[in-house]
Amino acid sequence: MVLPAQRDGMGDRIERPSPRRRGTVDYMRAAGQRSNVHGLVEVDVTEARRRIRAVEAETGEQVSFTAFVVSCLASALEDHPELNAYRDWRGRVHVFDDVDVNVLVETTIRGERLGVPHVVRDASERTLRSIHDEIRAAQDSTDPTALPRLAELAFRLPGFVRRLVWRLPQWFPRRWKGMAGTVAVTSVGMFGEGGGWAVSPTNYTLQVTVGGISEKPRVVDGDLVTREFLSLTVTFDHDVVDGAPAARFVQRLRELLADAHGLDAPSEA
Numbered sequence: 001m002v003l004p005a006q007r008d009g010m011g012d013r014i015e016r017p018s019p020r021r022r023g024t025v026d027y028m029r030a031a032g033q034r035s036n037v038h039g040l041v042e043v044d045v046t047e048a049r050r051r052i053r054a055v056e057a058e059t060g061e062q063v064s065f066t067a068f069v070v071s072c073l074a075s076a077l078e079d080h081p082e083l084n085a086y087r088d089w090r091g092r093v094h095v096f097d098d099v100d101v102n103v104l105v106e107t108t109i110r111g112e113r114l115g116v117p118h119v120v121r122d123a124s125e126r127t128l129r130s131i132h133d134e135i136r137a138a139q140d141s142t143d144p145t146a147l148p149r150l151a152e153l154a155f156r157l158p159g160f161v162r163r164l165v166w167r168l169p170q171w172f173p174r175r176w177k178g179m180a181g182t183v184a185v186t187s188v189g190m191f192g193e194g195g196g197w198a199v200s201p202t203n204y205t206l207q208v209t210v211g212g213i214s215e216k217p218r219v220v221d222g223d224l225v226t227r228e229f230l231s232l233t234v235t236f237d238h239d240v241v242d243g244a245p246a247a248r249f250v251q252r253l254r255e256l257l258a259d260a261h262g263l264d265a266p267s268e269a
Contacts, residue, residue: 069185074124102117205241234249
C-alpha cells in the first residue's frame with residue numbers, strides 16, 4: 001500500500017513510511033544485534049550458465065538461477081547440517097532435518113509490485129525443476145492474501161511490540177521454522193548487470209545473498225580464457241557456528257555451484 005505524500009513549507013515531498021517499510025526497519029534493527037559474520041565469495045558458474053542457456057535454447061524456458069542456488073544450498077546443508085539451525089534463549093542449538101529455504105520473490109499484491117518471502121519446504125528432497133516451478137508460481141501470483149490482513153495490522157502496532165516478533169527464533173525455534181524457514185536466500189543480482197556483493201544483517205543463522213555475475217579472465221588447463229563469476233555473500237551467526245565448519249560449508253556450496261549441480265548437461269545434436 002502506498003501512503004499519500006504531503007508537502008512541507010519549502011515544497012519538499014514528505015512521505016510516511018508504509019507498514020511494510022516499518023516491518024523492514026524492525027527486522028534490520030533486530031538482525032543487527034546478532035553476531036553475524038559475512039564472507040564474500042566468487043564462484044565460477046560458467047558451466048551452470050552454459051547449461052541454463054542450452055535448456056532455454058532447447059525448450060524456450062529459462063531456468064530460474066535463484067532456484068539453482070536454492071538447490072545447491074540445500075544439498076550443501078545435507079553435508080553440513082550444523083548451519084541449518086537456530087539458537088534459543090537458553091543457549092541450546094536446534095538443528096533441523098528439513099531444509100526450508102526462505103526466498104524473497106517479487107510478485108503483485110493489489111496492483112503493486114512487492115518483494116514477498118516464500119518458503120521452499122524440504123528443498124534438499126526436491127528436484128531443481130520442482131523448486132523452479134514453485135518459485136515461478138510464487139512470482140506469478142497476484143493473490144491479495146500473499147500479505148495477510150493480520151500481518152498488515154501487526155505492522156501498525158507500536159515499534160517495541162512489533163520488534164518482539166523477531167525474537168521468535170530464540171523463543172520458539174520450531175514455530176519460527178514453520179513461519180519463515182530455516183535458512184534464507186535473497187538476490188540482488190537481478191537489479192543490475194556485472195559483479196558485486198551485498199552485505200545485509202539477517203535474522204537467520206545462515207543467509208546467502210546472490211549478487212551479480214561478471215566476466216573475468218582465468219587460466220584453465222594452461223590457457224587464459226574468459227569465465228563467468230558469481231558474487232555471493234554468505235552470512236552466518238557466529239553464536240551458532242564457528243568459522244571452520246562455516247568455511248567447509250562454503251567450500252561445498254562453491255563446488256556444487258561450479259559443477260552445475262542439478263542441471264542436466266545439454267543433449268548433443
